[in-house]
Amino acid sequence: MDNMNEMRNKIEDGKYKLTLEVAAPAYFDIYNDVDIKxxxxxxxxxxxxxxxxxxxxxxxxxxxxxxNSIRVIANLDYNNNEHKDYSNRGRLM
Incomplete structure (x- = not known):
């Protein structure tokens, strides 16, 4: 999905609200449902x-x-800029 808009709002140090918006046809080329997963x-x-x-x-x-778009909003936390191994990061599933 190359045509995605990203917006970030700083909430406090190390915490941001991320908004991703993608055209519905591009989204449905990859995903079947509009759900949390x-x-x-x-x-x-x-x-x-x-x-x-x-x-x-x-x-x-x-x-x-x-x-005709899908908008996904998430809170991001950077833990005081502590870098982590991505494979162990914030899994919600």
Missing amino acids: SGEDLVRNYLRSNADDGCFEDIQIKYNKDR
Whole structure:
């Protein structure tokens, strides 16, 4: 999914709210449902592909039929910039 918009809002030191928005056709090429599990997978893959060390939690996912887009919102925590092995990071499943 190369055509994804990313927005970040700093909540406090080391904590951010991440919003990813992707066109619905591109989303449905990969995922079958608009659910938490798919949202987690999308965020996890996005962070991996960008070598982003954030731990994610509190996934929200919404399908906006008027805009024909999927929006995924997650909280990111960087634990005072402590880097971790990605394979052990923030699994919610």
